[in-house]
Amino acid sequence: MPKPYSVDLRSRVIAACDAGERPELVGPRFSVTPRTVYKWLRLRRETGGIAPRPSDPGPEPILAPHADTLRAIVRDRPDATLEEIRTELPVRVSVGALFNMLGRLGLSFKKEGHSRRRTTEA
DSSP states (O other), rough: OOOOHHHHHHHHHHHHTTTTOHHHHHHHHSSSHHHOOOOOHHHHHHHHHSSOOOOOOOOTTTTGGGHHHHHHHHHHHHOOHHHHHHHHHOOOHHHHHHHHHHHHHHHOOOOTTTTTTTTSOO
């Protein structure tokens, strides 16, 4: 999700509208659409402020309640594949969801050095 426009930009746009300029002309001057200008004017009218509304972080990941279990599995079997870890979990998840959760937890399952190790002397 993109970051909201800054309050500084919002205040400059609103100040231009308050000075009597039309939103259709103010928007392009500040590189925003006129629709955005109208939304900010409505936001100020409804709430009294122009700060962005708080965003919804979305649903909690299905593996979040099982983070400790996941840490224990990776700690006990650091060489396990994603598929092996997935079979040991108490919930059914995709390999992608497991990969994302491991990243959120900062857990690495990468085998260090195996791909760079030579089998014979050069």
